[in-house]
Amino acid sequence: MPPELAIEARGLSKSFGELRAVSGLDLDVPRGQIYGFLGPNGSGKSTTIRMLCGLLTPSSGTADVLGTSIPGNAKLLKPKIGYMTQKFSLFGDMSVQENLQFMSEIYSYPAKERKSRIDELLSKYDLVPQRKQLAGTMSGGQKQRLALACAVLHHPELLLLDEPTSAVDPQSRRDFWANLFRLAGAGTTILVSTHYMDEAERCHRLAILDRGVKVADGTPQQLQASTGMHILEVVADDPYAAQSAISARPEIASVTQLGVRLRVLIPERHPDPVGIVKSALASQGVSGETRMATPSLEDVFVAVTMKPLDRDR
Amino acid sequence: MKSLSRLGAIIKKEVRQLARDRLTFGMVFGLPIIQILLFGYAINTDVRHLRTAIANQAGTHLSQQFESELRASQVVKVIASADTPGELENLLRRGKISLGIVIPADFDRRVADNNRAAIHILVDGSDPTILSVANQLRSMPIRFDSAEVQPHKQDLIEIRPYYNPERRTPVNIVPGLMGVILMMTMMLFTAVAIVRERERGNLELLINTPVSSAELMIGKVTPYIAIGLFQLAIILGVGQLLFDVPIRGSVVDLYIAGSAFIAANLSLGLLISTATHTQFQAMQLTVFILMPSILLSGFMFPFDGMPVVAQYIGEALPTTHFIRLSRGIMLREAPIAELWPDLLFLLVFTLLTMTVAAMRFSKRLD
Numbered sequence: 156m157p158p159e160l161a162i163e164a165r166g167l168s169k170s171f172g173e174l175r176a177v178s179g180l181d182l183d184v185p186r187g188q189i190y191g192f193l194g195p196n197g198s199g200k201s202t203t204i205r206m207l208c209g210l211l212t213p214s215s216g217t218a219d220v221l222g223t224s225i226p227g228n229a230k231l232l233k234p235k236i237g238y239m240t241q242k243f244s245l246f247g248d249m250s251v252q253e254n255l256q257f258m259s260e261i262y263s264y265p266a267k268e269r270k271s272r273i274d275e276l277l278s279k280y281d282l283v284p285q286r287k288q289l290a291g292t293m294s295g296g297q298k299q300r301l302a303l304a305c306a307v308l309h310h311p312e313l314l315l316l317d318e319p320t321s322a323v324d325p326q327s328r329r330d331f332w333a334n335l336f337r338l339a340g341a342g343t344t345i346l347v348s349t350h351y352m353d354e355a356e357r358c359h360r361l362a363i364l365d366r367g368v369k370v371a372d373g374t375p376q377q378l379q380a381s382t383g384m385h386i387l388e389v390v391a392d393d394p395y396a397a398q399s400a401i402s403a404r405p406e407i408a409s410v411t412q413l414g415v416r417l418r419v420l421i422p423e424r425h426p427d428p429v430g431i432v433k434s435a436l437a438s439q440g441v442s443g444e445t446r447m448a449t450p451s452l453e454d455v456f457v458a459v460t461m462k463p464l465d466r467d468r
Numbered sequence: 469m470k471s472l473s474r475l476g477a478i479i480k481k482e483v484r485q486l487a488r489d490r491l492t493f494g495m496v497f498g499l500p501i502i503q504i505l506l507f508g509y510a511i512n513t514d515v516r517h518l519r520t521a522i523a524n525q526a527g528t529h530l531s532q533q534f535e536s537e538l539r540a541s542q543v544v545k546v547i548a549s550a551d552t553p554g555e556l557e558n559l560l561r562r563g564k565i566s567l568g569i570v571i572p573a574d575f576d577r578r579v580a581d582n583n584r585a586a587i588h589i590l591v592d593g594s595d596p597t598i599l600s601v602a603n604q605l606r607s608m609p610i611r612f613d614s615a616e617v618q619p620h621k622q623d624l625i626e627i628r629p630y631y632n633p634e635r636r637t638p639v640n641i642v643p644g645l646m647g648v649i650l651m652m653t654m655m656l657f658t659a660v661a662i663v664r665e666r667e668r669g670n671l672e673l674l675i676n677t678p679v680s681s682a683e684l685m686i687g688k689v690t691p692y693i694a695i696g697l698f699q700l701a702i703i704l705g706v707g708q709l710l711f712d713v714p715i716r717g718s719v720v721d722l723y724i725a726g727s728a729f730i731a732a733n734l735s736l737g738l739l740i741s742t743a744t745h746t747q748f749q750a751m752q753l754t755v756f757i758l759m760p761s762i763l764l765s766g767f768m769f770p771f772d773g774m775p776v777v778a779q780y781i782g783e784a785l786p787t788t789h790f791i792r793l794s795r796g797i798m799l800r801e802a803p804i805a806e807l808w809p810d811l812l813f814l815l816v817f818t819l820l821t822m823t824v825a826a827m828r829f830s831k832r833l834d
Contacts, residue, residue, distance in 0.1 A: 208676055233678040244673035261677045305673075 191358030247291025296327030391443030585626035593629030658737030
């Protein structure tokens, strides 16, 4: 594995009985970057993360994580990774300080430095006033900060975050991402799964998963440049009528309403996308303004997760 | 009507969920069936086949005839013979027998004399049920050949209750209760231990740390050993204070037996914890083991009186072996070395269940 990669997975697959949760996943995660998994629920994000940290054994395929080969050697990996889930997995009947203390003991953090490390984390993650509070009684944002503090206490080289922001408010999410950038800046590799577009956009690189298959990966810019779709924006007085008029045309891959605007995806092989939309609107007598738009990550997501039938229109 | 259809939907959902929770579903049927079987067969005050040894010092025709009458009665099951009353006492103390029957050398003369007891029955009186059975034996006729002897002025058979001469129930109950209480609390504590972590999502965090499954298992069990030993002290204290239950043997021996028993229950609890998904399931399984431990361990009913199948089940339960140990040490002053098979059982049981629990746990990450 090239030394600049933290994770290199080849053909990683996992089946639960009949269900193929992840199939044939190849993954290259560079060191020191924030790598995102974007996908709907059930797309295999959690399963992949669990395979990478040795929690689940892959049905087939292998991965090299921080120089350790998976499956088989997960034990060697544990001290080098930090892990955090949506549920935060804190001990609710223990105080903030006790939770951190427990983690420092579990990871055999040098006894002399434990106290100073815990104090450092408490102030860094803004938990000093909650030091004595039971973790179970804290707000979602506070729990999230504590969970992150617990996950990074032992200076892991790799942080695996499974939908860490699903249960918190937007401000907490912003603060959380600021912390992630700080950690990545200090050299930590971060693998984070999400179903929020704005979070995916913050990642250095990301992979889009759909029903257990990686349908696209790259930097957000690369992905936006390679949708294979014309992206058009239509502003109409009657967006609903406009939507049904446009949807009726066979060339249209997807139409999404955003308030009074419509987002229209047309495969690139059609040479005159604006003409297609305009004639569709005219044929139904709907008035509206049509212009080309730059692809957003959401457009990418819609384009790569759509049915092959729609993509080939 | 809306309410009815909502109700119907709820009922359907509950049935569906129950049917999919295989363990709970099994318990719904298995529990009553097994409990009825246990209660039906084990509650049997008509005690038969008491383990007995005979010391026939007379060896006469009459004494042999008495012996065969005794065997035919089915009340006793003669499993050993001895030469002297001392040997019988020894067997009694080690818990090998419940009754020891002494036929003195001058048996024939005593029967003829009609004024002295001709038979001595040494009884492990720590169990009042056994004692009452022994008392029934008193009415057994003793015959010269086929002719019935004249009614005696005095009972031909004399009962000598050992270990509990006052015939008080608590003396027998407390050592048994010690086993039952320890088992209940110890098993419950650890049965929910792992499952609770799983339910709260802590387990996923824990298994992602360098902690090994053996560390986790032993770490979870250790605090409860101290709690168990503390409980042991409480029960002993209360037993002595309120019920005057003696500790005739060595307290150290009792604590050795107690520690082995606590370890056995804790590891059994852990095994339950690795075999279940919710705390509720863990509770059910615990109760499932609890009931036979109360009914078939010799705590409520004398072991000898139970049908063979029930005895086999009883032999597999740690509580049975601990109750033998605690009664032996506390009431019969038996040194633990004489009761080694029961101690060995507890140790082997602990080792086995702990190993299986740790193995199951490491496999259950998938």
